[in-house]
Structure formats: structure tokens, C-alpha cells
Amino acid sequence: MNRWFEAKGENSDVVISSRVRLARNLTKYNFSHKLKNKDAKQMVDDTLMKFEKMSEFENYNSYNFENLDQFQKIAMLERHVISPFLTNQSIAAGLVSPDENISIMLNEEDHIRIQAFVAGSDMETAYKNADIIDDSLSNVVEYAYNSKYGYLTTCPSNVGTGMRASYMLHLPALSGTNKLNGLAAEIGRFGLTIRCIYGEGTRGLGDIYQISNQVTLGFSESEIIDNLSNIVYQIVQQERTARRQYISRKRVSAEDVVYRSYGVLKYSRKISIKDAMALLSELRMGLEQGLLKVTAKHGFTIYSIMIGIQPANLQLIAERELTEEEIDIERAKFIRENLPLIQ
Amino acid sequence: MNRWFEAKGENSDVVISSRVRLARNLTKYNFSHKLKNKDAKQMVDDTLMKFEKMSEFENYNSYNFENLDQFQKIAMLERHVISPFLTNQSIAAGLVSPDENISIMLNEEDHIRIQAFVAGSDMETAYKNADIIDDSLSNVVEYAYNSKYGYLTTCPSNVGTGMRASYMLHLPALSGTNKLNGLAAEIGRFGLTIRCIYGEGTRGLGDIYQISNQVTLGFSESEIIDNLSNIVYQIVQQERTARRQYISRKRVSAEDVVYRSYGVLKYSRKISIKDAMALLSELRMGLEQGLLKVTAKHGFTIYSIMIGIQPANLQLIAERELTEEEIDIERAKFIRENLPLIQ
Secondary structure, X not given: OOOHHHOOOOOOOOEEEEEEEEEEOEOOOOOHHHOOHHHHHHHHHHHHHHHHOOHHHOOOEEEEHHHOOHHHHHHHHHOOOOOHHHHOOOOOEEEEOOOOOEEEXXXXXXXXXXXXXXXXXXXXXXXXXXXXXXXXXXOOOOEOEEOOOEEOOOOHHHOEOOEEEEEEEEOHHHHHOOOHHHHHHHHHOOOEEEEEXXXXXXXXXXXEEEEEEOOOOOOOHHHHHHHHHHHHHHHHHHHHHHHHHHHHHOHHHHHHHHHHHHHHHHHOOOOOHHHXXXXXXXXXXXXXXXXXXXXXXXXXXXXXXXXXXXXXHHHHHHOOOOOHHHHHHHHHHHHHHHOOOEO | OOOHHHOOOOOOOOEEEEEEEEEEOEOOOOOHHHOOHXXXXXXXXXXXXXXXXXXHHOOOEEEEHHHOOHHHHHHHHHOOOOOHHHHOOOOOEEEEOOOOOEEEEEOOOOOEEEEEEEEOOOHHHHHHHHHHHHHHHHOOOOEOEEOOOEEOOOOHHHOEOOEEEEEEEEOHHHHHOOOHHHHHHHHHOOOEEEEEOOOOOOOOHHHEEEEEEOOOOOOOHHHHHHHHHHHHHXXXXXXXXXXXXXXXXXXXXXXXXXXXXXXXXXXXOOOOHHXXXXXXXXXXXXXXXXXXXXXXXXXXXXXXXXXXXXHHHHHHHHOOOXXXXXXXXXXXXXXXXXXXXXX
């Protein structure tokens, strides 16, 4: 029962995950931003109750924001179980599969958001999993659907399929050589967008990026996915070429950087999120490129450590609010305890 | 049979070694710089032969520069067995005790240089050991000695006792807080001098410094040693205070610096002498201050690793001339193999 971020998948040297998100609304209620608190609460409670009764979800975990503190919510966000938008809602609830690979959010920007994650590059499975849920839900609620436009959504950019497909990519070589700015402009012409998962600068923390479709209208789901996947496959090839060039040009230096990153991660006593993400990114590339080797089977992927060291998760583990320095100390501890052993 | 740099001694948290060096000349020959090559060779060969016959030296190793290549000479210099001056002589020889703590050099700046090292702060033993050798040698050769001035030497600054006593100190906290410049001026007033053992900058590589007497005339050996030792003891106290203040002010940061230094030393694949010395200095202080602990009994002191990573020693181990990058690679390997394990 691996979570997607604890597993390896197709092309996972570069592709961390494939995610499909479907936006759906109910005919019975105003769109979320027009929904009074009382009605929002009714929508959330009624819909959650309906879903909880379904046999498909009998082993799912349900949550209600009424019962969650801020750390629990943010930690769910850090694990990508819920969206940033949802964490800012006061009234919200949802269902999550035991492995957290499938999540249904209620009272997000739209009434219902379905998301399905798969490790590595496998958007077909991600879409299939989301589509199954979507079909099930449509049996118990009435979706707002227009035969001309398709699914109706709060934001016009989601009208149509209501689908956003996104690949999460680890691009240390391309971002290290400043090739991502050109790439952003290029893929824009194909209706795609790239953004940093962590941080806002020109180089995302951990070199983790998300590439997704911007257009949801006028194309079928499979057309959107094919277009996205084709472009992403080209980026994967570019990243691999850049990695190989970097390593073959300066093999010992490349090994040295990776091993030193490992050494600092293994021994630091406090570490900032910025430093940790940078070192984990080096280490992830080093492991994927075979510059260093893990000794034993190890449950943790490097990306799962990246998730583990986010502030809310560390405070959740500590079971209390931590100062910034305490977070840096707990982060170093988390890394020491979860870093794979190397040969 | 520990070498001084592989052993611990009194106050060895700060004091690496105590060394006494005696300069002696023979009446039978011109001073070394006035000695023709032929005469130098005769002086060296005759004197070495005489010394080799003495029962005191039957287990000593003798060497003659005729039979040594440049790496062997420089590696002896790196181990402090011979002096920089000697390595630049074409005609030279000497005797070294099996543990290399006692060394007799022939045709240095003076005909004979006797040096005795002891680990930690124990100048009395260092002097005693040098003095015993000095007495023995005076039974088989005739020293140039003047009843008014004492021992006559090539450089007037050595006339008198011919003795230079020097402590080698590890001063990371004082040099890290820029307190050494003031110190240099201060101890100058007591006829002492401080210099970096490694490198020439304001902060010596590895934070290793040597403090020694400048004046050899007009005082007895014990007066010189007492004066030097009193001042050095005060510096040791200052260094300890500075370390304690640094650590108590920022305990976790201090631990973090030391552990990260360990991590980089343990895992780097190539490392410059400058980086290695800086990291080993942090590690040495961390170990001495108890910020991290060695798991098992370990033959290598950190200072012995500092000696081991010098270029000639690495090329001696490799048994060939190395490029600069190869030296950095071999240095990283030497460190990995000799670094103590920590808890």
C-alpha cells in the first residue's frame, strides 16, 4: 500500500508523478464562492454523507475541517492530499483513499474536486482512476453539465472537461543550466504551463516542477493528455541528455557534489528547507544516475523525504508548534533517520 | 611506538606538540654556507658515520639525501622530521629515532640540528630528550663553543643556547574571532613569535600555529622555556574560553558545523588542501570539546590526518607523481579511510 510518492514508476528518474484533477459542481447549489456559510455547510455535510455510504469508499478515510487543526490541514497539503485553495476554506471536507493516491475534496473552488496520483509517468492510469470515481459520484449527485460547454466550473478556465493533468518532474540538470526559462515560453505555445512546486524563485526548491495543461475546453481528455505527455516526454529526454553531459564532462566533480550532499544531509544538526531541498535534489539525481548506490532496500524515496521535511509535517510529528530553529533541528533529524544507507 | 603526532599529551585539546631544537656546529669545518660541496660531503659523511657507530643510535634510521627522491624528502618535511631548510640542501643526511620523535640533521643552516618532539605540552621532556642527544654527540665531535657567547651558530640569532623551543597550537576559536593579530604583537614584547604552520595568510590553514622563542642569548634554557610556557599557557586559557563562549552561545549551530564538517570529510570524492584543513580543524575542535564522540579507539589523531593529506605524502602513497586533481582525489580517499567513526 505505497503512497505514490513512496513508490517508483515509469521514467521515475525524471518523472515523480502523474496527476489528474477533475472539477465538478452540483446543480443543487450555487458555485462555492457564491455559497453562504450555512449552505456551504449543508452542501459539504450532505455530499460527504452520500459519498460515505457508497461501497466504493468503505475503506476510504473521511475528514471534516471542523475537526482538523491548522497543522493537520497543512500537512495534508504538503502530502498533496488537498489543495492550497482548500486549506484556506473554513468549511470543507473530503474523502481520501487509504494510500492517499485518490482524494475527493468538497467545497474547493468547485463543489467537488477529484484527484488521482500515480507514481512516475502513467497519466492513463491516473485518468482512469479519476474517471472511475467521477462515474461513481455521478450516480449519487447531479453534476452541473452543459451539452455545449461540458462541465460547468467556477473559473471559466476549467469549463469543458474540467480536467487538469499534471506531471511532477525533477529537473536538476535543466534548471541548473538555466534552460527552464526558454522551455516555459516554448511549452506555452502548446497550451501548457510550468511552475515550481516549492518556492517562487527562478529555480524551484528541490528542482521540482509541475507541467500541466491550461486549456480544458474544445479537446477531449485523451487529446489533452496526449498533447501534454508528448511534450513532457521531450522534456524528460532533454533532462536526461543534460544530466549525461554534466556527468560525462566532470565525472569526479559530479560524484563529489553528490557524495558531499549525502554527507551533509547525513550529519547536519539543523538545516533550512532551502539547503535541504537543494541537497536532496543533488542526491536524487546522483542516485538515479548511479553516481552512488543505496545498500539495502529502502522504503523512502527522496521525494518522500522532501515531503517529510516540510514544516507542518515536522510539527505534526513533534505534536506541537515549533520555532523556526526547532523546525530546522527536527528537519535535520528527520533526514538523518530516513536517508537511505549508501554503499 | 607512537609518533608524537599520533599521540595525545598534556593539554592536547589545544597544544599539539612541544619541540626543542638545538643548533650546533663543529670546530673542524666552516659554517655550512661557507662550506664547499666537497667539504660539506666530507662533513656529512664523517659525522654520520661517527653517529651511526654510537650505541645510542643503533635502532635509529639514518638517511642520506643522495638516496632520497624529492617526494621522500618533502614527505619527511611534512612529518616535521626534517626542516624546510634541509630539503633545499643538495648535500645532507641525518638520523631519526624509530618513532621519529628525535631527529638529527646534518648540514642544515648549522652543521648539526637536534630536534625532539613530544605530544602535548611537555617542553621539559622535549628539552631533556634533546639534551641527552646533545651530550652524547659532544662525546664524539667537538662543538664550536665560546665561553662568553655560548654555542656559535651560522645565524647570530641562534648564538647562545642555540635553542629554539616551540609549541604547536590548534587555535580555531582565537583565529576564527580574529584575536590572533593582537596576540602576535603582545607576545613579541616577551621575545616570542607566532607563525602559521600551514599557509601564509592571516588565518593559517587548519588553524595550526607555532609559538617559539626568538632570543637565545643571555638566558638559560630553562629561563627561555619558562617564559615561553607561561605565555603559551595563557594563550591556551584564552583559546579554551573562546571555544566555550562560542559553543555556549550557539550550541546547536556549533554542533551542526562540526557534524557537517565530518559529513563532508567522510563523503567527499575530491577535496582541496584548504577545504580539508578547514574542515579537519572544525572536527578537531568538535572532538576535543565533546561536540561529537568517536565510537572506538582510533589510532589516528586529527593532526596525523592533517599530515597525511599533504601533497608529498599522498604521492608517496600513490608511488607516482600526481596531477593536482589526482592529489585532491587521493586526499579525499585518505581522509575517508582514516577518519574516526563517530557515535
